[in-house]
Amino acid sequence: MYIGGRQDLAALDQFTIEQVGLPGAVLMENAGSAIVSAVLSSYHDLDARILVLAGNGNNGGDGFVATRKLCDHGYNVELCLLPKEETLKGDALTHFLVYKNRGLPYSTMATMDKDKLQSKINCATIIIDAMIGSGMQGIIKDPFRSVIEMVNESTAYVLAVDIPSGLEADTGLVTELAIKADRTVTFVMPKKGFFLQDGPMYIGEWEIADISVPYQLAEKSTQSLPRLITNGDVYAQLPKRPSNSHKGTFGHGIVIGGSSSYVEAPIYSAKAAFHSGIGLVTLAVPEENYTISASQLPEALYIKLSNKEDHISPASLSDISFSTYKAIAIGPGLSRFKHGGKILEILFSKCQDQPIIIDADGLFYLKDYLHLVKEYKGPVIITPHPGEMAALLECSVEEIESNRLEVAKQFAKEHGVYVLLKGHRSIVEVPDGNTWVNPHGHDALARGGSGDVLTGLILSFICQHASPEQALVCATFLHARAAEVKAKKLSHYSVTPNAIIEGIPEILNDMR
Ligand SMILES: NC(=O)C1=CN([C@@H]2O[C@H](COP(=O)(O)OP(=O)(O)OC[C@H]3O[C@@H](n4cnc5c(N)ncnc54)[C@H](O)[C@@H]3O)[C@@H](O)[C@H]2O)[C@@H](O)CC1
Ligand SMILES: Nc1ncnc2c1ncn2[C@@H]1O[C@H](COP(=O)(O)OP(=O)(O)O)[C@@H](O)[C@H]1O
Ligand SMILES: [K+]
Missing domain, CATH: 3.40.50.10260 (YjeF N-terminal domain)
Structure with missing residues (x-):
């Protein structure tokens, strides 16, 4: 529409x-x-x-x-x-x-x-x-x-x-x-x-x-x-699931993130991916986060990255065999530290052409590494909220909010990236292509961790062979609908990231 x-x-x-x-x-x-x-x-x-x-x-x-x-x-x-x-x-x-x-x-x-x-x-x-x-x-x-x-x-x-x-x-x-x-x-x-x-x-x-x-x-x-994302669009674009498929059919994704202050963020992403059809998820987290992460999500595979102070040591990413993964999500809970941008440098040099989703503090480092995005052979997806977009563009949040459609379009075009500009009515911008607006979602999503869930959904759909555009359209819509359906049951005050994750199967079951 x-x-x-x-x-x-x-x-x-x-x-x-x-x-x-x-x-x-x-x-x-x-x-x-x-x-x-x-x-x-x-x-x-x-x-x-x-x-x-x-x-x-x-x-x-x-x-x-x-x-x-x-x-x-x-x-x-x-x-x-x-x-x-x-x-x-x-x-x-x-x-x-x-x-x-x-x-x-x-x-x-x-x-x-x-x-x-x-x-x-x-x-x-x-x-x-x-x-x-x-x-x-x-x-x-x-x-x-x-x-x-x-x-x-x-x-x-x-x-x-x-x-x-x-x-x-x-x-x-x-x-x-x-x-x-x-x-x-x-x-x-x-x-x-x-x-x-x-x-x-x-x-x-x-x-x-x-x-x-x-x-x-x-x-x-x-x-x-621009088009409005409808139930019909999502139904048409959701990855299909042949009944004779195996876990390899639905892809292996990796979530890289976490720090001593932000333990949960990458776990939310991985959980959301599990609840929406991904075949396998590896969580690459600081080694000190491993025990708590594995106790919360034993289904995941783990890579223990060496710690430096309270965060991941960028050099530890060099040991990841990125070719194993169909898509990579980086950023949830990474935290901000000196020379953290090294993480992006290593990531882009080691990946071939798999889709890379950059969220949260990954975006904080991106400003100085936008040239890597342009040179990268595969699709890059960024998921900024208005504050993160303002930081990327060195302007005010008001400037972003008063020109959301134009800002997303311009950025996608200039840098050749898929942009999901989050907020109340998120915008999906495909470089040199379509613009989608999500009419769903409300204040129940205004809570730390909501964005991490969304990142996991995007990763999941890409691993299941959706194009980045299809993955963004489906993920953005389902995320918001899951929060809406949970808010009806639990109240707008009470929708935690885990509740959104639990809402995903309810919405998926209702898709027709
Ligand atoms: N043939 C068409 O174009 C059709 C138009 N339709 C209707 O027509 C509307 C558009 O009609 P118009 O283009 O005539 O415009 P509107 O009727 O929407 O507005 C124009 C009127 O509003 C006044 N106005 C505008 N800004 C103002 C302001 N800041 N303060 C005070 N007054 C202000 C203008 O002086 C003018 O009298 C649509 O929204 C729709 O409801 C429908 O009838 C369907 C067919
Ligand atoms: N009032 C709101 N209406 C609709 N969606 C919202 C609202 N508040 C937050 N969201 C959505 O919740 C998510 C929050 O993401 P983000 O700000 O990155 O949170 P975090 O990094 O804490 O996980 C985004 O998808 C955003 O669009
Ligand atoms: K009117």
């Missing part, structure tokens, strides 16, 4: 109107009807008081259609047009005239003082936000400003038409104020802004409505648009 920005949507609408020959007023009729269907599917109480707040652009036009049709269904619905009537034009004006020709009632800000509007908002059970849609730009201005404040303070259920008013479709930025929707019915495709910056906090539950803009056009003409 593609996600688009303002211009992508406008181009698709225009194509449908001009080339396909479906007039804009028909699309608007469909959009309004989709809002009505959303109300009909959830609210059967005809006494519910529905207030439609409309702007003067096409988003408002959708609101006029919805109000007319809700009246026809017998709902107790009221239309309030916020800008002046004279400012209406185009399809919105057409549908406003249809509304008026039907003799249906409406009020405007001009005919009503602020207190009266406030009392309408307070009395509403459902508010339909048709003030501003994808045409939103800049700082929200009056008359919408004060109305948005009132709506956000009310107890009404808020249904946003296409996008909550005040949220920027391209960037997910809310400058000062936007509608906090309970549900957003969006047209044609989800907007990029739903998954960036403030967006996820404003859209509520969301769904896509078909308004007869042919979606196949998006697939043909918008290859560069």
Whole structure:
């Protein structure tokens, strides 16, 4: 499923109107009807008081259609047009005239003082936000400003038409104020802004409505648009498991990490790999971590790396026979120490072309070794959280967060790496290829060790013959879904890395 920005949507609408020959007023009729269907599917109480707040652009036009049709269904619905009537034009004006020709009632800000509007908002059970849609730009201005404040303070259920008013479709930025929707019915495709910056906090539950803009056009003409990872994508891309297979079929991976302060991190990665189908895992950890690691995960094979003070001695990596492993994950719990970058130097010199996944403190050292990545024959995958990405780029976390899609794309292109930029709505960027956005995951994942689990999943799927892109798509989605399913059972407060690992089989079992 593609996600688009303002211009992508406008181009698709225009194509449908001009080339396909479906007039804009028909699309608007469909959009309004989709809002009505959303109300009909959830609210059967005809006494519910529905207030439609409309702007003067096409988003408002959708609101006029919805109000007319809700009246026809017998709902107790009221239309309030916020800008002046004279400012209406185009399809919105057409549908406003249809509304008026039907003799249906409406009020405007001009005919009503602020207190009266406030009392309408307070009395509403459902508010339909048709003030501003994808045409939103800049700082929200009056008359919408004060109305948005009132709506956000009310107890009404808020249904946003296409996008909550005040949220920027391209960037997910809310400058000062936007509608906090309970549900957003969006047209044609989800907007990029739903998954960036403030967006996820404003859209509520969301769904896509078909308004007869042919979606196949998006697939043909918008290859560069990001895609949302769906259950279907993951099902299609998960490594298949022939029943006559043996452990060699599903690959042997190695996790290199751990230090005296961070014992658990590489264990979480290896456990996650075991719970998601890998054939064999070797844990290469400092020798002083061996006993506790082996007691927690006896299924793994072990390489005891010699310690230097409280961390791995980089030179000890020279003794690993890397050709044994189908893929390598490095970084969880490695810790930061002087000359730690030597670890990457040795790793890249000893590996041939197997996929290398660099996470956590491995990324800390990467900044000075990016040339090795470019020269390496095999795929390199990096999994930074915004702080790690900011350190790699020597910029602020804010700069990363306000440009997540661009940052990931640029970095992947420049260095030829697969980038998984983590966070609330993680981004998977394939060098010179696709961009994927994960719509799942929440605060239950905001706990030390969550990222280590994800690294193990990526390793596991690569060892099972998934391409790096497939592995990243599957791992990112399953990791977040596992946390969601566990949070439902245990509470958002209580999802440990081990709980996420236990959630993985539940999600895998549900995949179809
Ligand atoms: N033919 C089409 O293009 C279709 C568009 N549709 C609807 O039309 C919407 C896009 O319509 P438009 O491009 O007319 O734009 P919108 O109706 O989303 O917004 C434009 C209006 O918002 C005001 N506005 C923008 N930024 C503002 C700010 N910062 N403060 C205060 N007011 C602001 C503008 O002055 C203008 O009146 C979509 O979101 C969708 O709901 C649907 O009807 C389907 C067909
Ligand atoms: N609020 C959140 N919403 C969605 N995903 C989250 C959230 N907080 C954390 N995550 C996910 O949890 C993981 C945390 O990784 P990371 O920060 O590397 O943790 P650690 O290094 O402690 O294991 C990432 O996959 C990230 O996307
Ligand atoms: K809206």
